[in-house]
Amino acid sequence: NGVKGTITTESLTTAAGAVFTETLTDSSIAANSIVLVSVGNGSNTAGSPALTTTTPAAGSVVIKVQNIHASAAFNGTLTVSFLVVN
Numbered sequence: 001n002g003v004k005g006t007i008t009t010e011s012l013t014t015a016a017g018a019v020f021t022e023t024l025t026d027s028s029i030a031a032n033s034i035v036l037v038s039v040g041n042g043s044n045t046a047g048s049p050a051l052t053t054t055t056p057a058a059g060s061v062v063i064k065v066q067n068i069h070a071s072a073a074f075n076g077t078l079t080v081s082f083l084v085v086n
Contacts, residue, residue: 005081016073024076026059029060031056031085035056046069048069
C-alpha cells in the first residue's frame with residue numbers, strides 16, 4: 001500500500017495484439033483517484049507493451065497492457081510503475 005511504487009508481473013506469453021490485465025490492490029486508491037501508470041520491460045525481450053487503460057475503484061486499479069507488436073509474443077516479466085493522485 002502506498003501512493004507510488006513499482007510492481008513486476010509474472011512471466012507473460014501475451015500474444016501479439018492481445019491484452020494483459022493486472023489488478024493492483026492498494027488502500028490509497030479511491031474510485032475517483034487519478035492513477036498514473038508507466039509500463040516497461042522487466043525480463044521481457046519480445047513484443048511491445050503499451051498501456052491501454054487504467055480503471056480505479058475503491059482499493060484497487062485495473063491496468064490493461066496491450067502487446068502492440070505485429071507478430072512477437074511477450075517472453076518474460078513487465079514492470080508497472082504507478083502514482084496515485086487523490
